[in-house]
Amino acid sequence: MQEQRRQQSPAAEHDQDVDSVDRHIARWRDKAPFDERVEGIITRIQFLTKHVSQAADRAFAEVGLQLFEFETLHRLASRGDAARATPSELAAELMLSPAGMTGRLDTLEQAGLVVRIRGTDDRRRVDVELTELGRTRWRAAMRLRGAAEHAMVEPLDRAEQATLEALLKRMLVHVEKHGPAVETLGVRSLDKQNRGGRASA
Numbered sequence: 001m002q003e004q005r006r007q008q009s010p011a012a013e014h015d016q017d018v019d020s021v022d023r024h025i026a027r028w029r030d031k032a033p034f035d036e037r038v039e040g041i042i043t044r045i046q047f048l049t050k051h052v053s054q055a056a057d058r059a060f061a062e063v064g065l066q067l068f069e070f071e072t073l074h075r076l077a078s079r080g081d082a083a084r085a086t087p088s089e090l091a092a093e094l095m096l097s098p099a100g101m102t103g104r105l106d107t108l109e110q111a112g113l114v115v116r117i118r119g120t121d122d123r124r125r126v127d128v129e130l131t132e133l134g135r136t137r138w139r140a141a142m143r144l145r146g147a148a149e150h151a152m153v154e155p156l157d158r159a160e161q162a163t164l165e166a167l168l169k170r171m172l173v174h175v176e177k178h179g180p181a182v183e184t185l186g187v188r189s190l191d192k193q194n195r196g197g198r199a200s201a
Contacts, residue, residue, distance in 0.1 A: 021047060051152065059144035063137050072104055073113060073138040076130040083130035084117075090128060113137060 021043045025036050060070045075093050076083045091101035105128060108114040113134035119125035130138070153161055 019044075048152070052149065055148035055152070056145050059148055060141050062144055063140040065137055065141055068104060069108060069111075069113065070138070070141055072108060073130060073134050073141075076114065076128065077135065077138050083135065084127045086125070086127055087116075108134070 021040055024043060025039055028034065028039075029036070056070075057067060060067060065073070071094060072090060075090055076085060079085060087101050087105060088098070090096075090105075091098055094101070096104065105114060105116065109116060113131060115129050115131055117127045117129055119127070153164075156164060
């Protein structure tokens with residue numbers, strides 16, 4: 001545990017600025033064994049993810065959209081100029097039940113953001129299409145969200161951004177290839193917990 005406490009994050013050792021994660025680590029220090037550098041990395045990723053999500057919610061609200069509405073418009077817009085899909089295709093992509101998808105489309109159609117079009121050759125087929133208003137709202141939300149994301153990385157210069165992106169990519173490639181390194185039940189897992197895990201954020 002003494003060795004783990006010496007493995008402090010460079011942010012805590014060198015930076016004058018103190019963030020919420022520094023305070024979180026200080027609160028847990030001496031209460032549980034954990035690697036402060038790993039804790040700092042993972043918890044900052046978690047906290048930054050929350051800030052990204054909050055910025056997105058504000059961007060959507062600014063143009064009169066909720067997250068579920070944006071997600072549906074985004075799926076349609078990703079199809080290019082046609083911006084059309086069947087309700088079942090959208091439900092599968094958004095992992096919704098048919099009833100849940102119907103309710104969502106009812107809301108969007110009433111707002112004039114999508115329109116449901118019945119097939120001419122097969123009247124049983126229904127396509128959902130993005131309207132001009134829907135596309136305009138989606139583009140506005142994308143611009144606002146993008147501006148918020150740019151503001152978050154603005155403290156880093158282009159070289160630092162490239163370095164951070166490469167490091168995060170290396171981590172993600174490893175996890176996607178090998179899966180999270182989680183030991184399940186057994187003595188080894190308990191022993192690892194005693195040697196040091198993570199403090200709860």
